[in-house]
Amino acid sequence: MFKALRYFLTISLFGLVWAQQPRPLVLWHGLGDSANAPGILRFVEEIKSVHPGIFVHSIYLEEDIDKDRQAGFYGNVNEQVQFVSEQLAAIPELEGGFDAIGFSQGGQFLRAYVERYNSPPVNNLITFGSQHMGVSDIPTCGPRDFMCQIARRAVKAGVYSSWAQEHLVTAQYFRDPANLEGYYSSNKFLTSINNEILESRNETYARNLASLNKLVLIMFTEDKTVVPKESSWFGSEVVVDDISLTDDHQRVLADTRIPVSMYEQPLYQEDWIGLRELDERGDVVFGVCESVHMDIEDCWEAFVREYAGGDL
């Protein structure tokens, strides 16, 4: 009798734990980090303390930690996203779908995964400080970060050369408002996932993005790295040529930049990628961290609590 009761309790407890298995989570780190960098490992542990029992996978492009970091600077993003799609499809724990968090550039790369592959499917996509409408300037580097400095110099020198567009990661989401023609004609990553080129627009991308449960876009209010920071909310800038007068009455051509919000983008208005559909359904969440780029210390937890680790 007692034995039977104990057996019954064990089974029900098991059933309870089983039923509350949280949805797995996939993390794509940002530029300068690697899948197993100490900061990323710490973040994974913190997620696990918020959602006990959660399975977390940190995306890597190379097994070796230094090579993985390097792959954040150098490589072909389309190939990297393809590689990641194969990596995710091979992980049995992810089979039933997962939530995903992208840090900085990892956010637009995960969006590319959703639009192009999404198998297994993403439930909530949470992006922290990502460059969804690209950057109009290259992020600055730390004073001793030579790998970053070399990459930055190379990008600025010839951002729309075919070499840069195949090999330098940041070039592949550099969207220069003063040279949109150069961007449209040479860029093969951001123009693609944003469906900006009419002839190669792909409806699958829009269908897949609109299939998300929530798209959570988090902007850092003090971000000086991502220019403009509103790119995290699908904002960008346009350049208007403006004649202005200097103090000594010389006429100069000023390069004035005017912000363009998500709602003003043709991408949104004509719904090239399913963003408007998601938004009108109430499933685009605009969040902020009141800090500099990727300083998530005081803001990550609320987002992870609300949008990750739900019941599978």
Ligand SMILES: *[C@@H]1O[C@H](CO)[C@@H](O)[C@H](O)[C@H]1NC(C)=O
């Ligand atoms: C559109 O994207 C899907 C998913 O990546 C792909 O399978 C398909 O071939 C693409 N269609 C065209 C016309 O390129």
